[in-house]
Amino acid sequence: MKHTTPATHLASLAPCVFPSTLPASHQQLLQQIITVFSKDPRIVGIGASGSYASDSMDKYSDLDLVIAIEPEDFEQVMAERLTMVDKIKGKVAAFTGEHVGEPRLVIALYAPDALHVDYKFVALPDAAQRVDDTKVVWQRDERLSQLLDGSSYQYPQPDPQWIESRFWTWMHYGATKIARGEYFEAVEFLSFIRSTVLSPLALQQQGLTPSGVRKVEQRLPEFATELALTISTAEKAPLVAAFRQAIALYIGLRDNSEVKLCTEAEQLCVAYFESELSSIIA
Structure with missing residues (x-):
């Protein structure tokens, strides 16, 4: 399925307000990811969880990103996800997350600051299934925000x-x-x-x-x-x-x-x- 995005639509989106604890190196990399991924019409939005969402980042923190995909494009994006990650400048390593039981995950390392990024590619409806808070850092329309606002998260509890x-x-x-x-x-x-x-x-x-x-x-x-x-x-x-x-x-x-x-x-x-x-x- 082909998607078209009017040029005025992306320009009309309000800029993301980054958390106060986000280091400059992380912000620079995140902005690059947003710039590259927002050009792909199959991507609905990008969320960030973990210490980004709780505003508790430091220079040792990872970027934990949720990449929400148009459901009809999910299988195609899964096949191309490593190539998509390769487009971000500075990548020195990237691999999928089968070793942690999550094949939708791509784990990447970026120079020059040795920053670790976890990209979790999900079909848009599946973005609601999460164990911690997720903040939208970019979206093409309001669907990712609406989905997250209309659902709750729960960290797995020991029984x-x-x-x-x-x-x-x-x-x-x-x-x-x-x-x-x-x-x-x-x-x-x-x-x-x-x-x-x-x-x-x-x-x-x-x-x-x-x-x-x-x-x-x-x-x-x-x-x-x-x-x-x-x-x-x-x-x-x-x-x-x-x-x-x-x-x-x-x-x-x-x-x-x-x-x-x-x-x-x-x-x-x-x-x-x-x-x-x-x-x-x-």
Whole structure:
């Protein structure tokens, strides 16, 4: 389908008011992206989420962009998305996001300031499905604004019962890694527990966005001090101590939730852990 855009239409759009925390380097790159992408009639609008939308950017921030596409053109744009990203000057790398389960995503890096940009290409109706706020930075008409204004966003919340039903089996798995001497695997497992269980629950219970361990040092400093004790080197004794701390932190968090306890699984896991590893003194 061919699209035509009167020259007077784009000129009539009010300029975007960028957030106060947007660094000059990011603004320059974003303006270039808007200039290039606005020339493509298949693109309805561009939104920005993450720290852009919350006006909390710094020089280390990514640009998280939502590229809303005319639905009938979506498949064609998906086939061309890497070529489209190539048109932005300074690109040194770009690849699609299958490794994070999002093939619509293109992750790109730009010189000279080493700026990271996430482009999420979506058919216009799908722009309403989001986990955080999105601010329109450019649009061809009012459809993207209307869609976002008429929908809500919700960050995925941890389900304490879902976690309780899995936690003890997970911890048994981790204990077997220590017992077998697979220490690096056990270190990686503890990272999973921090980001999937401990930090999300702690943040949720404080009414904060449960975004794993990201900025947990600033958001929950006292909890972060306790969480740091679950970090271990790839050695048996420190791993045993870190696992004990992870279990203690989880039980403390679980006590603040209404869940049906998996008592038999917990008892079996703890007994196994102690029988296999209790002789290790951290």
